[in-house]
Structures are given as structure tokens and as C-alpha cells.
Amino acid sequence: xxxxxxxxxxxxxxxLKDMDRNIRYFWAPAxxxxxxxxxxxxxQGLATARAVEQKERPDKTVYRLTRAGRDxxxxxxxxxxxxxxxxxxxxxxxxxxxxxxxxxxxxxxxxTWARQRLGELRGLERQAERDGDTFHGVETLHHGIEQLRxxxxxxxxxxxxxx
Amino acid sequence: xxxxxxxxxxxxxxxLKDMDRNIRYFWAPAxxxxxxxxxxxxxQGLATARAVEQKERPDKTVYRLTRAGRDxxxxxxxxxxxxxxxxxxxxxxxxxxxxxxxxxxxxxxxxTWARQRLGELRGLERQAERDGDTFHGVETLHHGIEQLRxxxxxxxxxxxxxx
DNA sequence: TGAATCATGTAAACAGTTACATGATTGG
DNA sequence: CCAATCATGTAACTGTTTACATGATTCA
Numbered sequence: 001x002x003x004x005x006x007x008x009x010x011x012x013x014x015x016l017k018d019m020d021r022n023i024r025y026f027w028a029p030a031x032x033x034x035x036x037x038x039x040x041x042x043x044q045g046l047a048t049a050r051a052v053e054q055k056e057r058p059d060k061t062v063y064r065l066t067r068a069g070r071d072x073x074x075x076x077x078x079x080x081x082x083x084x085x086x087x088x089x090x091x092x093x094x095x096x097x098x099x100x101x102x103x104x105x106x107x108x109x110x111x112t113w114a115r116q117r118l119g120e121l122r123g124l125e126r127q128a129e130r131d132g133d134t135f136h137g138v139e140t141l142h143h144g145i146e147q148l149r150x151x152x153x154x155x156x157x158x159x160x161x162x163x
Numbered sequence: 164x165x166x167x168x169x170x171x172x173x174x175x176x177x178x179l180k181d182m183d184r185n186i187r188y189f190w191a192p193a194x195x196x197x198x199x200x201x202x203x204x205x206x207q208g209l210a211t212a213r214a215v216e217q218k219e220r221p222d223k224t225v226y227r228l229t230r231a232g233r234d235x236x237x238x239x240x241x242x243x244x245x246x247x248x249x250x251x252x253x254x255x256x257x258x259x260x261x262x263x264x265x266x267x268x269x270x271x272x273x274x275t276w277a278r279q280r281l282g283e284l285r286g287l288e289r290q291a292e293r294d295g296d297t298f299h300g301v302e303t304l305h306h307g308i309e310q311l312r313x314x315x316x317x318x319x320x321x322x323x324x325x326x
Numbered sequence: 327t328g329a330a331t332c333a334t335g336t337a338a339a340c341a342g343t344t345a346c347a348t349g350a351t352t353g354g
Numbered sequence: 355c356c357a358a359t360c361a362t363g364t365a366a367c368t369g370t371t372t373a374c375a376t377g378a379t380t381c382a
Contacts (some may be wrong), residue, residue, distance in 0.1 A: 174334090175333080175335090176332070176333055176334080194334095195335080195336080195337095198334065198336095199335095199336095217332090220331090220332050220333065221332065221334070222333080223333060223334080224334080
């Protein structure tokens with residue numbers, strides 16, 4: 001949310017529109033969650049709230065990032081990616097647009113992580129085959145392996161597109 | 164958790180061991196979450212708790228599925244998969260092992276879902292290219308497309324392995 | 327002697343969902 | 355006239371995490 005408010009001050013409603021346009025496919029919180037977080041940003045000094053009266057529409061509250069909010073965003077982007085955290089990587093990839101930093105290390109790190117993880121899963125796959133595991137158990141491993149191979153393929157292609 | 168208790172009555176600790184062995188790669192709740200859910204199963208009549216005294220180890224509580232618990236598992240497995248719900252599909256795939264039902268429709272449905280979704284993302288990809296979106300925005304789309312292609316590939320292969 | 331394992335929990339927070347609630351305007 | 359859009363929220367959950375807390379046994 002800090003990463004979207006960086007563009008321009010917005011109300012919760014506008015923020016949700018922005019999310020729907022940009023990041024819905026990897027992060028889509030409920031409306032009520034966004035409205036719950038916004039006042040918390042103000043409490044934490046990361047944003048300010050300004051009531052805006054409207055004549056033909058209900059009044060709205062517009063949130064604007066503070067300097068501390070901008071700093072918090074930069075700090076978050078500089079922290080290591082939590083690869084197992086759903087959507088965390090894609091969120092950082094998307095938001096690093098606003099912070100002029102090289103994306104290459106981010107993508108390379110994702111690639112390294114995926115390859116390591118791939119090694120683990122292949123180990124379990126061999127073990128499952130030795131142990132004569134059920135179709136169901138083995139297929140969940142095959143599934144994970146295909147997803148990780150796709151991640152490596154994507155990272156390679158993205159790095160080529162960058163070059 | 165119902166799907167693991169179906170095998171044999173277990174304490175929270177044993178349940179966590181089982182999870183770590185089998186489903187850790189697509190669902191790994193915290194220890195405290197498992198301990199929080201178990202008494203809730205008893206409240207809902209889905210399991211019974213039995214205190215077991217141990218001499219050389221701390222006492223433990225062993226949970227056993229009731230008939231209602233077994234029915235709840237079957238009902239859950241028969242319900243449509245929530246494809247967007249993290250781990251939901253893999254959990255059902257893994258647990259349908261215990262319920263003698265054909266897995267084929269489950270995998271076919273996953274494949275259909277992934278292909279539809281793939282169509283959506285490809286549409287957004289074309290639009291993003293027309294609109295001249297940033298590298299970051301376009302790459303998140305490429306990433307999603309690769310993941311979905313991997314899902315379709317996996318489903319095709321799994322259906323072949325089944326045949 | 328110290329780490330790992332066995333075993334169970336509480337507390338506090340944040341994440342995320344669905345359902346409930348209101349009320350005006352715009353456009354087909 | 356009906357649906358969608360604009361706009362904001364509350365309530366009640368379930369999901370999920372990290373940190374705190376205890377205490378015995380086994381094995382290197």
C-alpha cells in the first residue's frame with residue numbers, strides 16, 4: 001500500500017482500483033482489509049489522512065505518504081525477499097519500479113532460491129520413488145518441481161530481456 | 164488435519180511430524196496453529212480427545228476422528244476446489260488418496276482452470292505491451308504466465324501417468 | 327555439559343475473509 | 355426502473371506468525 005501511495009495521495013477506494021489494475025493477480029486483499037490498514041498507517045506516522053468533502057459523491061479520506069512512509073518503503077524494498085511468503089517476491093519486483101535500483105540482483109536471487117529448492121524437491125522425489133509412495137504424494141512433488149522449473153525459466157528470460 | 168487423522172489417532176505433536184513429512188511444501192502452519200485447531204475439532208464433534216499418561220515423556224492428548232469428522236472430510240473433498248486459495252488444490256489432491264474416488268476429474272478441472280486463467284493473463288500481457296507498461300509490470304505478467312503453463316504441463320503429464 | 331527431542335500450551339499481533347449496513351448518482 | 359458506481363465502514367470470524375513458558379530424557 002505504501003508502494004502505491006508513493007505515486008499520488010489516494011482514498012481507500014482509489015487505492016483498491018489501483019490494486020485491481022496492477023497487482024490483483026498476485027495480491028488481492030479484501031476491501032475491508034485495505035480500509036483497516038489505512039488508519040494504521042496514520043497511527044504509525046507513515047501517512048497523513050485528509051477529509052475531502054464532495055458534493056455529488058460521499059465524502060472521502062485521502063491518504064498521503066509522509067517522509068517516514070517513503071523511508072519505510074525503501075527500507076522494506078532493501079530487506080531480503082521472503083521467498084516462501086506468497087506474493088512477496090512479485091510485490092517487490094513490481095514496486096522496485098518506483099525506487100531507482102537495479103532489479104537484476106532481485107531476479108538473480110529468485111533464480112538461485114528456485115534452483116536450491118528444486119534440488120530439495122528432486123531429492124524427495126527420488127526418495128518417494130524408492131519408498132514406493134502413492135500416486136497422490138508423488139504428484140504433489142512433480143507439481144512443485146514443474147512450478148520451480150517455470151520460475152527458473154522465467155528468471156532466465158527476464159534477465160535476457162533486461163540485457 | 165482431518166485428512167491426516169483419518170490414518171490413525173494422533174497427538175498434536177505427531178500430527179505436526181506427519182505434516183512435516185508429507186505436506187510441508189504446500190501447507191506448513193505454525194505449531195501453535197495446530198494446537199489451537201485441535202480443541203476446536205472436538206468442540207465441533209469432529210474428533211474426540213483422550214489424555215494419555217506417559218512415564219518417560221510428558222503426557223499427551225490423542226485425537227481420534229469421529230464418524231462426523233470422517234463425513235466432514237468426505238464433504239470437503241467433494242466440494243469444488245478453490246483454485247485461488249493457496250495450497251487448496253494440492254491438499255485435495257494429496258488427501259483424495261484416502262477417499263477412494265477418481266482423481267482424474269480433479270486434475271482435469273485444474274487444467275481447465277489454468278488454461279482459462281492463462282487466456283486472461285495473455286490478454287493483459289497484450290494490453291500491457293500496447294500501453295507500453297514498465298518492465299516491472301510486464302514481468303509480473305510473464306511470471307504468472309510461466310507458472311500457469313507449468314500447471315498445464317504438469318496436469319497433462321499427471322493424466323498420462325494415470326493412464 | 328549441552329543440544330535435541332518429547333510434549334503442550336498461552337499471548338499478542340497481524341492477515342484475510344464474508345456478511346452486514348448506508349445512501350446518493352449515473353446510465354442503459 | 356434497475357444495476358452499477360461512488361464511498362466508507364463495522365462485526366465476527368478464521369488463518370497465521372512470533373515470542374514466551376515449562377520441564378524431563380537421551381545422546382554425543
